[in-house]
Amino acid sequence: MRYTIFGESHGSAIGVVLEGVPAGLELDMTTMKKDLSRRSPKPDGLSTARREADEVQVLSGLFEGKTTGAPLCLVIQNSDQHSTDYEALRYTPRPSHGDYAGFIASKGCLDYRGGGHFSGRLTAPLAAAGAVAKQLLAQRGIWVAAHISSIYGILDRSWEDVEELRTAAAKPFPVLDDAKGEEMKTAILEARQGQDSVGGSIECVVCGLPAGLGAPDFGRNVEGIFSQHLFAVPAVKAVAFGAGVGFAYMRGTEANDPFEVKDGKVLTKTNWAGGINGGITNGMPVVFETTLRPTPSIGLPQESVDLRTGEEVEIEIAGRHDPCVVHRAVPVIEAAAALAACEVLGI
């Protein structure tokens, strides 16, 4: 299964084509809608004021409710666009956005309106594709769940069993510890008030992958496959498996996962490895954390350059922005993980 996301923030529509979807899958549009709704901005001050219905239209690959194996094309119409907000920024790239890099890459032919193809809005078709992947995984007893592990340095607590993780993932503000969640919200609102933004991190778990998938080699390595999917999510700047960056502070005696046998199954007592050894799944849950940068769109004046004249200029970004994308990104990280898991499984 291979996916291609297309569209621009202020174009007529955005969408995704999934090639190689197994035939015979009864596509559950309700769970897809749910995932899209999880990532859509709410009128709670924590997100952009842009509102989109995110109605998914199936153009192809589905017949009488079931996938046919032919490419599945899912399209979402755009509507609530304020393109004029961006006119002023056409030649003055916003710091740390894709504007400048995209301008060079596109030889100046960038659709600059609302981030164009770089927009976080493109995560809607990714979530839709992920919903298809999740259904294929569910058929095999595999599920994916994520929660906010931190925002602006405020950490959620660790999960103890997988059920509480799934419960947390389904919350409107997906944290295990709601008190911590309130602190995070306050941090977001404060950032917003200061015309600023905040970053954070998401922890994600894939449960049910059998042992023995993958290989140590480039191209077949499970960590490599997951990371390539995850870095395609806008704002993700780090991917860490198991103990992650913590390994740099550990000894082998601390980091090694002792084996045990439970109900005839070979397990490990701890899971610092995050379910992967030597690039291959070991049967334990695949666990990883992604770090998301603070939204580069902030209201304060910033230093830019006029790409026509080469002169340094000060800009101010108008428009409706997210002071934080971490909470909205939770289903998107799950989607990328689900698509990665499908690739690992050879689906």
Next chain:
Amino acid sequence: MRYTIFGESHGSAIGVVLEGVPAGLELDMTTMKKDLSRRSPKPDGLSTARREADEVQVLSGLFEGKTTGAPLCLVIQNSDQHSTDYEALRYTPRPSHGDYAGFIASKGCLDYRGGGHFSGRLTAPLAAAGAVAKQLLAQRGIWVAAHISSIYGILDRSWEDVEELRTAAAKPFPVLDDAKGEEMKTAILEARQGQDSVGGSIECVVCGLPAGLGAPDFGRNVEGIFSQHLFAVPAVKAVAFGAGVGFAYMRGTEANDPFEVKDGKVLTKTNWAGGINGGITNGMPVVFETTLRPTPSIGLPQESVDLRTGEEVEIEIAGRHDPCVVHRAVPVIEAAAALAACEVLGI
């Protein structure tokens, strides 16, 4: 250019085939030798006692000293093998090694001797492939340099200009601050004395990549491409670009890189983004950090399971092991980065 590494720790030879190497490259075997020597274990107590000449033989793709464009096959003979050390561990996987996952993946047909195809020894052909990639990059004014950024929580200082970084990378123990390097060595030797091991991290910089390479999309995203190459290096468990996991603690005002114009060039005053925005290079150095886990091979008794009987057993790992692989991995990370940079450039 695509590479395939083959071989096992205790097989007759290890090697790599590089497909798509541009023709006409005068292959510099001296710099290749140098990179291989940087990763080879030294008799300093910081590494395994295994000694290999790591003499690279070119089987194909080279004629009169120049690449022909046909697949380049590089082979290194194995010699210093103590296969009997591993006999006892055949059916009792070493915790946090690839043994168990590999046993399942190979349906029990694993070459268990010395880690087989999972062995760190396979990084020798990777370093050789990286040396080819580095030469191709050098022709375009691009270079790669890495240093140990931490071992067991002892941090090297930050680099200030690229020249001191290149100098550090070339050191026998590649750190910027040699005093910190001595502390790290002490930590390694202490771990070794305790039959234990330690983890750490490597920071790597790719200088000279032009702006505008890559795309935000899956499969063409620069961070995605780098990460897939990096996770194929054994022991790497986290990859973080620019400010990396630090982004989770930052505000947009701190994390955004203001633009400036210098000598007619568009630059950014800071480089928290690590040279990549929206999955595309922005012309600043590509900077990332990888975390490497402590070597799972430790001398202390550990809990395993007998895969024949399904019973829990205690094992002790004999043989010659690295108490830390971080210092030896520096040229390997550079190699993976160089191969990734070639992919990004469409070489």
Next chain:
Amino acid sequence: MRYTIFGESHGSAIGVVLEGVPAGLELDMTTMKKDLSRRSPKPDGLSTARREADEVQVLSGLFEGKTTGAPLCLVIQNSDQHSTDYEALRYTPRPSHGDYAGFIASKGCLDYRGGGHFSGRLTAPLAAAGAVAKQLLAQRGIWVAAHISSIYGILDRSWEDVEELRTAAAKPFPVLDDAKGEEMKTAILEARQGQDSVGGSIECVVCGLPAGLGAPDFGRNVEGIFSQHLFAVPAVKAVAFGAGVGFAYMRGTEANDPFEVKDGKVLTKTNWAGGINGGITNGMPVVFETTLRPTPSIGLPQESVDLRTGEEVEIEIAGRHDPCVVHRAVPVIEAAAALAACEVLGI
């Protein structure tokens, strides 16, 4: 550049997503329209009576008339559908159609209406994608032209210079020798009258590809790349380069192309090799012939099997069919060749 075609004959829309289109191409929708019109059925009795506007809508990847480098999604709405014609054939596959193979591949979830995703109608987005590819080639002085080389054993004459070939390609019935063209039309009309169909062949030429592209190896071989693109065109059953199947009847002295020097350029006096030696372009025009099978949709009664009961049954295909697809396939073969040429060029 990679393309994915989606859609079904009787779905809401068909289309294509092109990934990796170079930025800055001023997309010429007029020549695209022309290619689509060349493949569309005309009311001349030589083709199906189905009529479609084939209006191409650009969903993404185009801004102010130029490609942005982001995925280009082209969509064509379906309209003139008679789905009920196919109801009766749902479980009784039409001989030599994709029906049976598709039924098995889709686990019974086939969109059987009008051939579904197997329909010749899907060549419309292919022609559209080819029009993009042709424009990219034109920028490099490369063009593609094809003509009907035979229908039901009636052969067009050989081309002598490239100009007459381009003129022929642009004709409503693309042959060099119009008298032969009339014979072919008669053969088609006769087949139609007999509720039958006829096959034929198309010769295609790609002019302007520089020498030195490709490699002898699997995956990079120019003949291999072209053939994979060409066999994705429905009805194509054979692909032959240069002298093609004629080589089996030749001696080396006849088949070898002697070198000559003209205006300082190395050319060959003959071009039996079809512009490719050892899997690499030699600078001469790339010439190949594809054979297209007679349309399997014929009006006469045919032997099928009821897939529900496993019993042999006789079927009659209602609906509107092409008694021959060769003349309509000319721009489609050109499209596949143009996409292949782009791949060979690394576009």
Next chain:
Amino acid sequence: MRYTIFGESHGSAIGVVLEGVPAGLELDMTTMKKDLSRRSPKPDGLSTARREADEVQVLSGLFEGKTTGAPLCLVIQNSDQHSTDYEALRYTPRPSHGDYAGFIASKGCLDYRGGGHFSGRLTAPLAAAGAVAKQLLAQRGIWVAAHISSIYGILDRSWEDVEELRTAAAKPFPVLDDAKGEEMKTAILEARQGQDSVGGSIECVVCGLPAGLGAPDFGRNVEGIFSQHLFAVPAVKAVAFGAGVGFAYMRGTEANDPFEVKDGKVLTKTNWAGGINGGITNGMPVVFETTLRPTPSIGLPQESVDLRTGEEVEIEIAGRHDPCVVHRAVPVIEAAAALAACEVLGI
């Protein structure tokens, strides 16, 4: 499974790396040896006088006789080389060889000795890789068999049942009709006497592929997959499935394959489609024919050009050449078909 062939005719060794070989395959070196012996030149005047042992050495991926799933590297040493034969031709490309195209592609850095990487000798590792593929197919009840269908216009008769085809394939000169085989041999010897060469064709059958594999789409189309593998065999210039180029002379009533039910299985009474409809297997044997050009190496004087001076020159090719490669290519076509079948099966 993906393969990369490396080596040059006059280098130290040639070989192949197979990635993704399923673990647990007991590698049968005897049948591999047999296939290599089928393609090796015999002292019968029908082939080159070059003699090589073609001893396959397994460098990696095999442990205790079984594949481990790690890359399998097979190497064959070169020995019987007369490199000086080629010195004179270094800058005067042999007509219709890869010399000129290869010279340009390699920017002048071509290993010109004995065809270098373009040499027919590289089909030895291809045959070895094919032997691995054949074993994997055999486990699934699938086999591949080919025979010479024509040499210089002399046609072998058609096969009637699969058993006689397998018998023919195993013959030293693999034809169904030995009398025709003698005629072919005479044609080869006559060509040789005239310092000339002859072309021909090979028909190949893959039996046992289940229905429902593949897709109509580019990249997943069974005919496209097979053709890409087949065109990577040197000298192949045409690939035709089922009735092949004959379709151009047929009506639908002749070309359509009527269904029948036998022993509860859906079959077709004829197999003009060659086992593939709409790019998907239909359960009937996959049948195709490849055309091989006459060997371009002929002893007669030929017109070339001196690439240093740009002047036209006459050359004579010394050395030991094959007056025909068709008979030696039979196991090589089988190998390519077996590798294609594995790709189609997702092995």
